Amino acid sequence: MSLNNLDTLYRQVIMDHYKNPRNRGIVDGDAVSVDMNNPTCGDRIRLQLKVEDGTVIDAKFEGEGCSISMSSASMMTQAVKGKNINDALKMSEVFSDMMLGKDLDSDLDLGDIEALQGVSKFPARIKCATLAWKAMEKGVKEED
């Protein structure tokens, strides 16, 4: 593998989310707050979700970690905002499948998230990418 192969991991859109994270900060008003970390490496996220009538109306995160974990958090908040809980959980399942390298339904519109597909080829980094999604799953289940 040469440095060029790293481009499958560090796609432009990932680095854009890392450098300019979307939805970084704290939600105004009442929100479910989930703290999660990756104890083996120290990545840490605080995710806040505002859910009304079964729909995620706001999602924000704070934390620190590598480019993969932070860009994934940024993309996740973008993806679940405005979705109902079931769709958000379904998306998390799709994301898990993507990390396992499974073939995905080509009709799915994954948006920016698709850029993280390359992570499946770097097994040591999969946990970085799934951290924010796990926090989201925990959050919406708590809200339920």
Place this chain on the structure above:
Amino acid sequence: MDIKAIREMFPILNQEVNGNPLVYLDSSATSQKPLPVIEAVDEYYRMDNSNVHRGVHTLGTRATDKYEGAREKVRAFINAESTAQVIFTRGTTTSINYVAYGYARQKLQPGDEIVITPMEHHSNIIPWQQAAAATGATLKYIPLQDDGTITLEDVRNTVTENTKIVAITHVSNVLGTINPIKEIADITHDNGGIIVVDGAQSVPHMKVDVVELDCDFYAFSGHKMGAPTGIGVLYGKKELLEETEPVEFGGEMIDFVNLYDSTWKELPWKFEGGTPIIAGAIGLGAAVDFLSDIGMNNIYEHDKRLANYAMEKLNTIENISIYGPNERGALVTFNLDDVHPHDTATVLDSEGIAVRAGHHCAQPLMKWLNVAATARASFYLYNSVEDIDALVDGLLKTKEYFGNVFE
């Protein structure tokens, strides 16, 4: 030291990783294993495998002789007075837990103090947190200087007559700090306490003489010094080991078993409940022979040269933070500014270079350094200056790569 000849003894090094020759710079996590160790374990399983200390058959005798022979090799290696003081455990963590459970919990009372430092590995923090919580003793910390060292003045100010236990690492697995164990042991003893030393990062790299250091308990792992995983050692002063209760009860560690009570075997076997780690101990014995043949002082000088060379070279890289004192053990912990250590480690891995990235099982120390994680390159007898040159090249490429994607 003939590094080329030494490298040939480590077959694992002769491979490509991601299309590049493997550059293994993670020996502080676990070292690679030399052929004599691999062969000793292989031969034991092919020829001698049997349980120890029971039965009268020939294989049983051979296995027992090899197992106890390994104990004698370890005894000589750390200059303990007697093999009764060399207890085989699963590793440093288990060794420290044996002291925290079997000794500290029997002895500590409310008002007593346990003194440790912020540079400890989790394995030398949590057993003491637990012992303090169980007994009502207080946990205290010797403060760190800005360069990641401790001063004897601070040791004197922290250790009091209420201090029953000082638990400290010999060499920090993050900062590389080498602590003055003998002097700290003297201060501890002057106050009537005992000292427990985490030797996981020292025994593989330097001559350790437990009598000269005057430490009361000394714990280390085999897998960081060429031996298999799953074997480690707890050394203790004899009278203290006599006072220490076994932590695991069952077969192998008993003298007489009655219906309602039992008595323990003598040292060291009262701590070795169940079928012991026979192949691991034999592998450790072979590792001790291997290291002794090369000479611990030679290894120390070699590792120190590499650490100094690495410090010098890494310091030439712009926007790099290096943690810990100038005088250090065989490792360098660092961060490239603006690149997370996981990302650094992934780029280095694509070049075949193995480094550790994360919190190194030292979260309180990460907090003190005010970082979430760091990268660490660590060296051993099979590493060369070329390995460090490869690391520096890899780091320059990392900077370039992330510089470009950030454009």
